[in-house]
Amino acid sequence: GxxxxxxxxxxxxxxxxxxxxxxxxxxFQATTMFWYRQFPKQSLMLMATSNEGSKATYEQGVxxxxxxxxxxxxxxxxxxVTSAHPEDSSFYICSAMSGANTGELFxxxxxxxxxx
Amino acid sequence: AQRVTQPEKLLSVFKGAPVELKCNYSYxxxxxxxxxxxxxxxxLQLLLRHISxxxxxxxxxxxxxxxxxxxxxxxxxxxxxxxMYYCALGRGGxxxxxxxxxxxxxxxx
Numbered sequence: 522g523x524x525x526x527x528x529x530x531x532x533x534x535x536x537x538x539x540x541x542x543x544x545x546x547x548x549f550q551a552t553t554m555f556w557y558r559q560f561p562k563q564s565l566m567l568m569a570t571s572n573e574g575s576k577a578t579y580e581q582g583v584x585x586x587x588x589x590x591x592x593x594x595x596x597x598x599x600x601x602v603t604s605a606h607p608e609d610s611s612f613y614i615c616s617a618m619s620g621a622n623t624g625e626l627f628x629x630x631x632x633x634x635x636x637x
Numbered sequence: 638a639q640r641v642t643q644p645e646k647l648l649s650v651f652k653g654a655p656v657e658l659k660c661n662y663s664y665x666x667x668x669x670x671x672x673x674x675x676x677x678x679x680x681l682q683l684l685l686r687h688i689s690x691x692x693x694x695x696x697x698x699x700x701x702x703x704x705x706x707x708x709x710x711x712x713x714x715x716x717x718x719x720x721m722y723y724c725a726l727g728r729g730g731x732x733x734x735x736x737x738x739x740x741x742x743x744x745x746x
Contacts, residue, residue, distance in 0.1 A: 525680075553732065564723070564736040566680075615679070618732055626732060628681040 544615035550595035551617035571598040584587035643737035658709040660724030669727035670707040
C-alpha cells in the first residue's frame with residue numbers, strides 16, 4: 522500500500538524556537554494532506570488541510586500563524602510550529618490521500634514534539 | 638457540529654468470544670463512517686468504511702442511521718485483533734475526519 526513518512530519522529534526544542542515537521546508521500550502523489558494533533562490518551566484532532574500549491578485550510582480554533590503549513594510539492598507537506606511553548610508539546614500526525622484510492626487515507630507514523 | 642462517541646476506552650474479551658466495539662455519531666449531513674485500527678507500534682490504518690459494506694479480517698460494521706451508530710463487530714475474536722480501534726466520521730468528501738476517542742481491544746487467551 523501507499524506509504525507516508527514523517528520526519529523527525531521525535532524532537533525536543535527550547536521554548537521560543539520554531540520546529541519543522543515533514544510529511545512525505547513516498548510512492549504516490551498527494552494533492553491533499555492532513556495534519557492532526559493528538560494529546561496523550563486522547564483522540565486525533567484535525568488541525569488543517571494542506572493543499573498542494575495553495576494555502577492550507579485550518580480548522581476552527583487552530584492558529585494559522587502558530588502552525589504554518591507549506592505544501593510546495595505533490596509529495597511533501599511541512600508543519601512548522603512557530604515560537605513553540607510547552608503547551609505545544611504533542612504528537613503530530615499527518616495523512617495523505619492517494620488519488621488512486623479515493624476515500625482512503627494513509628497515515629504517517631507521527632512526530633512527537635516536546636518543548637522545554 | 639459533528640461528533641463521534643466511543644463509550645468504551647477498554648474492551649477485554651477472551652479468544653473466540655464475540656466482539657462489538659460501539660460507535661455513535663452526530664452529524665447533520667450525510668455521514669461517511671470509517672473504522673481505523675492501530676496495532677502496537679504501528680501507524681493508524683484503515684480497517685473498513687461503511688460505503689464498502691465489506692468484511693475485513695472478519696470485522697463488519699453496519700451504518701444504522703436511525704440509531705446514528707456504526708458499531709464494529711466480529712463473531713470470534715483472535716489474539717491478533719488486540720489493538721486500538723478508532724471510529725471516524727468523514728466530511729468534506731469524506732477525507733476530513735473527526736475521530737472518536739478510541740477503544741483499546743484486548744483479546745485474552
